[in-house]
Amino acid sequence: MATILVVDDELGIRALLSEILSDEGHTIELAENATQARAYRERARPDLVLLDIWMPDVDGVTLLKEWGGSGLLTMPVIMMSGHGTIDTAVEATKYGASAFLEKPITLQKLLRSVEQALVKTTPRPAPAPVGLSSYLRPEPLASMPAPGHVLPTVSHHIPSSPSSEQSFDLDRPLREARDAFEKSYFEFHLAKENGSMTRVAEKTGLERTHLYRKLKQLGVDLTRNKRGAS
Numbered sequence: 001m002a003t004i005l006v007v008d009d010e011l012g013i014r015a016l017l018s019e020i021l022s023d024e025g026h027t028i029e030l031a032e033n034a035t036q037a038r039a040y041r042e043r044a045r046p047d048l049v050l051l052d053i054w055m056p057d058v059d060g061v062t063l064l065k066e067w068g069g070s071g072l073l074t075m076p077v078i079m080m081s082g083h084g085t086i087d088t089a090v091e092a093t094k095y096g097a098s099a100f101l102e103k104p105i106t107l108q109k110l111l112r113s114v115e116q117a118l119v120k121t122t123p124r125p126a127p128a129p130v131g132l133s134s135y136l137r138p139e140p141l142a143s144m145p146a147p148g149h150v151l152p153t154v155s156h157h158i159p160s161s162p163s164s165e166q167s168f169d170l171d172r173p174l175r176e177a178r179d180a181f182e183k184s185y186f187e188f189h190l191a192k193e194n195g196s197m198t199r200v201a202e203k204t205g206l207e208r209t210h211l212y213r214k215l216k217q218l219g220v221d222l223t224r225n226k227r228g229a230s
Contacts, residue, residue, distance in 0.1 A: 001025040002047035002118050007037040007063075008080065009055045013103070017050060020107065021114065023198045034058035041072055048117055050101075053081040053088060061092055068096050076117040080105065107198065183218040190220070 004026050006017045011032075018028045029046060031037040034057055040046075053060040060079055067073040079092040082103035089100040098120065099113045172180075186200070193199040201208045215222060 001027065003027045003029065003044075004114070005029045005031060005037065005040060005046040005049045007031045007034070007049065007055075007060070008052040009033055010052075013052070013080075017105075017110070020110065020198060024111065024114075024196055025194065026114075034060075034063045037063060038066075041067065046075055047121070048075060048114065049077045050114075051077050051079055051097075053079055053092070054083060061088070061095065064092060064095050064097060076121055078113055078117055108202075111198070179218060182214075183220055186215055186218065186220055190222075195222070 001024075004021055006014055006021075006028060008014050008017070009032050014030050014032065018030060022028050029040055029044075031040055033055055037049075037051070051060040051064065060081075064073070064077060064079070067077075073096050076098040077096065078099045078101055079089070079097045080101045080103060081088065092100060098117045101109060101113060186204070189200045189203050193203065197208055197211065201211050204211065206214065
């Protein structure tokens with residue numbers, strides 16, 4: 001996961017972005033103005049910066065130019081603004097910004113922009129050399145059932161995690177069967193998304209508060225798959 005510096009003079013924005021991105025497993029550093037952002041950048045290099053344009057002391061574009069001119073713009077920077085214009089976005093891109101987010105920032109757009117910015121900065125491993133033997137090695141033929149062979153019947157089960165399966169007993173009252181299914185369903189998505197409540201809420205179509213209540217009601221262990229838990 002990445003270390004992300006959030007620079008915004010609004011406490012509510014800092015808290016919201018910190019909650020969402022922390023839930024995704026990232027380490028979040030906060031700065032409420034350019035002075036604090038400068039101080040952090042001088043002692044550390046974040047993997048990504050979310051930088052507000054309109055701040056009371058020094059605006060975000062000026063700070064972006066400053067980092068670029070001093071050789072400190074070695075990480076992607078996503079600019080944010082609630083009063084931005086096309087010209088402002090173009091100017092920010094000109095000075096090295098990788099993306100521009102308009103407030104209010106939607107969850108989907110935030111996560112997509114962060115993911116794209118981090119992917120662009122992740123070095124790709126060099127492809128392994130391919131020897132002649134790789135081309136000469138015959139591919140195994142898929143096994144085919146013999147004539148008259150009867151395919152086995154599939155038992156009723158649902159996966160409890162991406163790497164395991166759980167038997168599912170249908171010989172029980174409907175309510176118990178439904179609760180068991182829902183518990184397994186949510187445990188599967190929690191394991192698949194590494195405990196990210198944000199992504200599970202998106203996948204299942206539930207609002208996060210409702211999702212928390214549902215998981216608690218079903219007795220789902222939230223600590224088992226929580227990323228970054230100590």
